Amino acid sequence: MGTGEIRSHINVVYRCTYHVVWCPKYRRKVIVGDVDTRLQQIIREACAERDAPIVELETMPDHVHLLVSCDPQYGIHRLVKGVKGRSSRLLRQELPSLKSRMPMLWTNSYFVATVGGATLEVIKEYVENQRNV
Template sequence: MDAIRSNNNVVYRCTYHVVWCPKYRRSVIDGRIEERLQQLIREVCAERDAHIAELETMPDQVHVLVSCDPQFGIHRLVKQIKGRSSRVLRAEFPALKSRLPTLWTNSYFVATLGGATQEAVKHYVENQKNA
């Protein structure tokens, strides 16, 4: 389980499973590109005080299990990771420019992880009035 974190306004534990793919689901993430991509993802997360629990890249997709500040938001984090990695990788590996108009698709998958079931949280909320 991820640690509880805080900033000046919020105490939180928000962990997300995020998945995204290269444009047209092309298998372009391998070798030096894969190593550099992982480095870039770690850099952006470190800058944003986001904590990576797991990072796995495959030729046609990226999976990240990451915890981030809810005031910053998972959407902004993913946007920054995808934006920087696309810009840097396409500059450092020109072959990516010839194979793809952009490196990443616009979309991504995100799911939250939590320690309690939806039913347990619903029960807790429903019973707050009686507490």
């Protein structure tokens, strides 16, 4: 799925793609090996359950990049909260060494930015020129 695909759900038509980045607590480099493999699987499952198509997913030892489309009625905050909560719980259950090292897997914070096909200047000009049409 590209970032430009228009989607619809009941009473809303949208094209909302977000770039989300989050880190393990204390920016520890724990996203390696089995943790990395299982984390990506959990993220894909959680997003699929919420009909939030993943455009791109990349993990680094100390952070995660997720490019995802999300229904605005559900909200990106709820999606990220669900993904982080589920992945922390499952990873710490399945990999006891991770649980003993980190009582909490993720920091409370994350970065999110919208991704679109047009620049802010182009959209601003479009809105300003609507009265002239």
